[in-house]
Amino acid sequence: MLELGQGQNKPAAGELVKDVSEATFMAEVVEASQSVPVIVDFWAPWCGPCKTLGPALEAAVSKAGGAVKMAKVNVDENQMIAGQLRVQSLPTVYAFWQGQPIDGFQGALPPSEIDAFVARVVEASGGAAEGEGGGLDEALDAADEMLDQGAVTDAAQTYAAILQEDGQNARAFAGMARAQIAAGDLDQAEAILNGAPAEISKAPEIEAAHAQLALARQAENAGPVGDLRAAVEADPDNHQARFDLAQALYASGHAQEAVDELLELFRRDREWNDGAAKAQLFTIFEALKPNDPVLLSGRRKLSSMIFA
Numbered sequence: 001m002l003e004l005g006q007g008q009n010k011p012a013a014g015e016l017v018k019d020v021s022e023a024t025f026m027a028e029v030v031e032a033s034q035s036v037p038v039i040v041d042f043w044a045p046w047c048g049p050c051k052t053l054g055p056a057l058e059a060a061v062s063k064a065g066g067a068v069k070m071a072k073v074n075v076d077e078n079q080m081i082a083g084q085l086r087v088q089s090l091p092t093v094y095a096f097w098q099g100q101p102i103d104g105f106q107g108a109l110p111p112s113e114i115d116a117f118v119a120r121v122v123e124a125s126g127g128a129a130e131g132e133g134g135g136l137d138e139a140l141d142a143a144d145e146m147l148d149q150g151a152v153t154d155a156a157q158t159y160a161a162i163l164q165e166d167g168q169n170a171r172a173f174a175g176m177a178r179a180q181i182a183a184g185d186l187d188q189a190e191a192i193l194n195g196a197p198a199e200i201s202k203a204p205e206i207e208a209a210h211a212q213l214a215l216a217r218q219a220e221n222a223g224p225v226g227d228l229r230a231a232v233e234a235d236p237d238n239h240q241a242r243f244d245l246a247q248a249l250y251a252s253g254h255a256q257e258a259v260d261e262l263l264e265l266f267r268r269d270r271e272w273n274d275g276a277a278k279a280q281l282f283t284i285f286e287a288l289k290p291n292d293p294v295l296l297s298g299r300r301k302l303s304s305m306i307f308a
Contacts, residue, residue, distance in 0.1 A: 015066075015069075016061055016062055016066065016068075016069050016070060017058050017061060017062070017069070017070040017071075017072065018069075018070070018071055018072070019071075019072050019073075019074070020040070020071040020072065020073050020078075021073075021077065021078055022078045022080055022081050025071075025073070025078075025081050025307065026303075026307050028071055029071050029096050030096065030099045030303045030307055031099075032069060033096040033097055033098060033099055034098050034099060034300075036066075036067070036068060036069055036125070037067075037068045037069070037095055037096065037097045037102075037121045037122065037124070037125045038068070038069045038070070038071055038095070038096045038097075039057065039061060039068060039069070039070045039071070039093060039094070039095045039096075039118070039121060040070075040071045040072075040073060040093065040094045040095075040096060041053070041054055041057055041070060041071070041072045041073065041091060041093055042073050042075050042082055042085075042087045042090060042091060042092040042093070042094075043072060043073070043074060043075070043090060043091050044074060044075050044076050044090055045074070045076065046076075047090040047091060049090070049091055049107060049108040050090055050091045052108050053091045053093075053108045053109065053114075054072065054091070056109075056111055056114050057070065057093065057114055057118075058070060059111075060111070060114045060115050060117075060118040061118060063115075063118075064118055064119075064122060067122045068095075068118060068121055068122050068125075075087060075090065081307075084306060084307065085101070089106050089107070091106070091107065091108065092104070092105075092106050093105055093106075093117075095117075095121040095124075097121070097124060097125045098125075098290075098295075098296065098299050099299045099300055099302070099303035100282070100285065100299050100302070100303065102121070102124055102125075103117070103120060103121055103124065105117065120202070123203070123204065124204040126290060136162055136165060136166060136169065139158060139161070139162055140159075140162060140169075140171050140172065140175065142158060143155045143158035143159050143162070143172075143175055144175065146158065147175065147178060147179055147182060150182075152179050152182045152183050155175065155179050156175075156176060156179040156180070156183075159172045159173075159175040159176045159179065160172075160176065163176070167197070168197050168199055168200050169200075170196070170200040170203035170204075170205045170206050171205045173192065173193070173196045173200065173205070173206060173209075174193075174203075174205035174206050174208060174209040176192050177189040177190075177192045177193045177209040177212075177213065178209055178212060180192060181209075181212055181213060181216050186213060186216055186217060186220075189209070189213050189216075190213060193206060193209055193210055193213065207286060208286050208287055210286075211283045211284075211286035211287035212287040214283055214287075215250060215251075215283060215284065215287055218247050218250075218251065219247070219250070219251030222244070222247050222248040222251040222252075223244055223248055224248070225245065225248045225249060225252055228241055228244050228245035228248055229245055231245075232245055232261075236268075237268065239265055239268070239269060239272045239273070240273075242261055242264065242265045243261075243262070243265060243273070243276060243277065243280070245261055246258045246259075246261040246262045246265070246280065247280075249261065250284060255284065255288065255292075255294045256294050258284065259281065259284060259294055259297075259298040262277045262280055262281045262284075263277075263281070263298065263301055263302060263305070265277040266278055266281070266302065266305060267305060270305075278302070281298065281302055284298070285298060285299060
């Protein structure tokens, strides 16, 4: 497990763990998570397991040395936030990064699993310790650049060579899958992802590749953009047409327009088709690079709609 916070002056506990209300949730969780992940602990005074989980979670967050923060929400006093996030049992924990939940669990966990959860959240936000991986990181950067430039075969060969050195390198497994997606072999991409070792199967890079694969499969059945746009213009409340238009736009390389259509669908009816617009947005966000402007803007807009 990563040793977090080494070589740094650890922030005071009061800076890392805060009681948050409905009035401060946007600032202390949604906005704060744009720069550092925030773990939100939903608890209540009458909840027995909460009394065990809370202190253990605080200890793990403190041990991370500022790589993650924690917000405590008393659901008895903040029922609206709990309802918006569909908190149905206690304790419930969500991790927010860049305005959106990226991980979570319900019920009490042993300290070892809590530490693993915190480490996973830090890694998902790109907070892994610097200096690890050395030459492999350089090779991965080179392979990523090859793939971005369309040199699919060269990239795949580089990822394969890296996996010979490190058979549990999540980034290399994801790169192999993305190379197959770029080559149009979606079944092979799925086989690669399903063959990833269990220890890395939930790594952010693997999850992102799964999202890219799901979007690629949708693209195979995407309808003509022109026809779908005309259907939406003729009837703006045709939610299925707008959803299909978003899929077709993403498939044709127009990610920003796809996100805009899904945000409009969410604005019109966030519960349509069991929250399909929000789920599709999360899939797109997960597939995009963490610093992609489409992702950053889309997350902010979605967050403002959810927590307005």
